[in-house]
Amino acid sequence: MPHRDFDTLFEKLESNLAFSNDAAFMNELKASIETAEQWARLVSLYCKAANRMIDFVLDTPIPN
Numbered sequence: 001m002p003h004r005d006f007d008t009l010f011e012k013l014e015s016n017l018a019f020s021n022d023a024a025f026m027n028e029l030k031a032s033i034e035t036a037e038q039w040a041r042l043v044s045l046y047c048k049a050a051n052r053m054i055d056f057v058l059d060t061p062i063p064n
Contacts, residue, residue, distance in 0.1 A: 006032040010041060017049055 009029045012019060019025045033039050 004028065004032065006034065006038045010038075010045070013042075014045055 006029075009025070009032050012025075013029060029042075033042065
């Protein structure tokens with residue numbers, strides 16, 4: 001089965017990072033990466049998501 005293009009898969013992942021838990025989707029995404037720019041876009045997305053989660057945790061008060 002041919003894979004979808006990178007931009008289509010990236011948009012789906014960007015709109016819902018839960019797809020990172022879907023092994024078939026992630027394999028399809030990995031197979032679609034054809035350029036260093038696409039790889040860098042993917043890395044940037046995950047770094048931004050990780051930073052948002054770190055900020056959320058650090059900004060969340062500890063309950064008494």
